[in-house]
Amino acid sequence: MTTRFSRVFPLAFVLLWSTGFIGARLGLPYAEPLTFLFIRYLAVMGCMALVAVTASAPWPATPKAWLHLGVAGLLLHGVYLGGVFIAISKGLPAGVTSLVVGVQPLLTAVGAGWLLRETVVRRQWIGLCLGLAGVGLVVFGKVGSGFGMNALWPAIAALVGITAGTLYQKRFCSPFDWRTGAIAQFLPTAVVTFAVASLTESFHVEWTGEFVFALSWLVLVLSIGAISLLNWLIRHSDAVNIASLFYLVPPCTAIVAWVLFDEAFSGLALVGMAFTVCGVYLARK
Numbered sequence: 001m002t003t004r005f006s007r008v009f010p011l012a013f014v015l016l017w018s019t020g021f022i023g024a025r026l027g028l029p030y031a032e033p034l035t036f037l038f039i040r041y042l043a044v045m046g047c048m049a050l051v052a053v054t055a056s057a058p059w060p061a062t063p064k065a066w067l068h069l070g071v072a073g074l075l076l077h078g079v080y081l082g083g084v085f086i087a088i089s090k091g092l093p094a095g096v097t098s099l100v101v102g103v104q105p106l107l108t109a110v111g112a113g114w115l116l117r118e119t120v121v122r123r124q125w126i127g128l129c130l131g132l133a134g135v136g137l138v139v140f141g142k143v144g145s146g147f148g149m150n151a152l153w154p155a156i157a158a159l160v161g162i163t164a165g166t167l168y169q170k171r172f173c174s175p176f177d178w179r180t181g182a183i184a185q186f187l188p189t190a191v192v193t194f195a196v197a198s199l200t201e202s203f204h205v206e207w208t209g210e211f212v213f214a215l216s217w218l219v220l221v222l223s224i225g226a227i228s229l230l231n232w233l234i235r236h237s238d239a240v241n242i243a244s245l246f247y248l249v250p251p252c253t254a255i256v257a258w259v260l261f262d263e264a265f266s267g268l269a270l271v272g273m274a275f276t277v278c279g280v281y282l283a284r285k
Helices: 002-006 009-017 020-030 033-055 063-089 094-101 104-115 122-140 149-172 178-200 209-236 239-261 267-283
Strands: none
Touching (some): 020 033, 020 063, 020 239, 033 063, 033 178, 033 209, 063 094, 063 149, 063 209, 094 149, 094 239, 104 149, 122 267, 149 209, 149 239
């Protein structure tokens, strides 16, 4: 059963992950970025604790396992999500944010050879470069002006976080239960996020219908659904295969934005989508 469904896990991950920018767009007008994320982390831990206790799920067995999961969580969630949300809240267009984070598969390929001793063949390098070009074409029409480095730096931090987190978890985290493992990852992330938010934000939230919907979506669909799939993919695939999937996120986000918000995309974007799909096909073993 798991083997049969695992064939669709990469596609399901891309589709779910692509809605993250949409959730941020809906929720950020009503809460500051780190406040929004802190509430999200608390809600995720509450849901996961309920599921874990009900199912008697096994917890990480050693302090070392807790430590490695915590570090991976800080990178994958704290640095990546914090960077993305802060960048968008400071006015960086979602397309530019996608393009910055879109460099991740290339960085991961370099790190996979250096840290994980994974072999990246020429076909994969061609696919990674082709995929990056496709991402550039997809977001080209959405790259606006008027933002400064104060908005760009958080996106660069997000790029480093998602790359380092993927490599770290692949290298140091033993197989873990997705329910208790999520708690181990989100707990230190929530503590650090609260500490930073207490110094920089007011914790003011407008509990509108849009905010509640965005929060619910990001908790249930992204932090539980997509993150669980990402953890499964990290455990069962090599780093380059996983990273190449992120090239598909900007095209999927553009399609979702077109369906939900009637955001048009150009013929150049369609060409970029084709490039991206071809690039991912070449990059994945």
